[in-house]
Amino acid sequence: MKYIKLLFLSLIVLLQSCNGQEKINGVSFVASGIPVTDEHTNPVVAVHANYAAIMPFGFTQSLDNPELRHNSSRQWFGETRAGVKQYAESLQAKGIKIMVKPQIWIRNGEFTGYLKMKTEADWKTLETSYSNFILEYAEAAQEINAEILCIGTELEQFVANRPEYWSNLIIEIKKVYKGKLTYAANWDEYKRTPFWKQLDYIGIDAYFPVSDSKTPTVEECLEGWKAHKKTIKTFSDTYKKQILFTEYGYRSVDYAGKEPWVSDRSMTNVNLEAQNNTTKALFETFWKENWFAGGFIWKWFHAHNEVGGENDSQFTPQNKPVEAIIKNHFKSHK
Template sequence: MFFSILLLIEIMSGQNSKINGVSFVSSRVKIDSTHTKPVVTTLGANYATVMPFGFVSTISTPEIAFNGRRQWVGERRAGAKQYALALREQNLKIMIKPQLWIARGQYTGFINMTTEDDWSKFETSYTAFILEYAELAQEINAPLFCIGTELENFVKMRPAYWTSLIKKIKTIYKGQLTYAANWDEFKRTPFWSELDYIGIDAYFPVSEEQTPTIEACIEGWKTHKAVIKEYALKYNKPILFTEYGYRSVDFSGKEPWRSDRELNQVNMQAQVNTTKALYETFWDEDWFAGGFIWKWFYNYSTSGGESNSQFTPQNKPVEAVIKQYYKQYSK
């Protein structure tokens, strides 16, 4: 009902403003205005994700290490707070999005304890981790909090735990909630009705072309878009791309989730075209709330560039594309 009222207001006022966000990467150092201003001046963003981290050794390790002295500044609670406040000085709204990292980059969606006792220990550890940052989100009045990122098997195996966790979070944090489901996970996430946004890390395959055209990518989005819209209407919740973006490489729309360095043939036009197609597909839809580009490093002048094949848009032609749409759909 709340979403429907907001949507009606937007339609009546002739506006379709969006969350135009960046995923601001944690680093070793504190940040200041020299690091935060480019988020606004080069992109025109109005939101930023701050991402503290917890670490586990394997997919079956039941303890999460977090907020420790050996972590980078931006990965700990004090650092996440410092990042959030520095970004807010640029009039950026904040989503706190605590994430897990498994040693050697194992996928978090495969987390699977081997005994009931270990599941219980892991749930206790995850609760402590997530409530730590729910408290931070409430402390700084962050308008958005993400309760987890790409944890499909954990959600599948322990659905009752997640219902209980959401209730606990709501006793601490009074803002809006989402969960960052992987692109091929969101259809099976059981608790969307308990949250404010359907969150998707939007690495959907859209084209197998070496340099995908805008038109090919828009065509490639059609089937995915229909399903995404179906879920927005089913739950009466706006869709939020908790992460989205493409690498500046050949075949950037084929398997957009891949981050391995075997993909290294730089292709700036592929990144531009896939990104334009995403905006053209979603940013004008009333049921779509916006999203957070993946990813943005604090040291702008030395990040990205035209020899960089990774996700960041920094110092690449795609920056101008993002700024164009963010300006058009400012909030």
């Protein structure tokens, strides 16, 4: 009888997992110049996160430069392969699962979605360079037993102009890495991304506009999500794949829900309530849905006690009222 009861409980857990009940409650763990310790990973545990995205970087000089530099001694430790391994092992020791999410930084912070070559020769060079970059971290992801690998972040022009390359790249990645795959499409890009059938999750960086108000209410944001949610669900149904918010979050500023992707310094009026309300509405809109896998809050820094705070106007939730909202939500939606 005891065996039957245990078998029944195991079946319930399995069915819950299959129905998407076990959410990915992730943080985007920003790279730094040093190895991480318990001091840096304990706050991730304290907020009840069960996943962390680790983000190594490749660098290029301009929007039309085909050469990517990566895993270099000139980079911060956390942006390198050795850093990925050390960060992952430190977080895994705390029971945190890992998504490896390699990203490109273009000099002066140019938007990666506009990365586009001018000649066929440069496209070929970029393809070779990007393959070297992503396959390096596919190997690293396999080595550390990462649960998810994100194969690119907001690279719309690269994807649109070279779809065959991306399809072949995914085949090559699968020879190296055996976990689940996604791609981080920008919020206005995902509907045109051509290779979702080859991946496990439909990944979206979820900076959808939801309210034009200076201090949006939760109700306004819920209303603002309705049209987006309907389209996202239809997309999930079409591909029969769960949606994963590879990034989501809001700045603690006025008009936080109007253009949530804006990260420059032009918006400086701190508005903690706007951040609270937009975040609550996103959680309420998506986390109860079986077709929604979860997501990764943007962004979480290693030195918890030195960042964020109630005078900070940037994305991080750390040491702001919204951190408690996230903590309580993660705790009750595991």
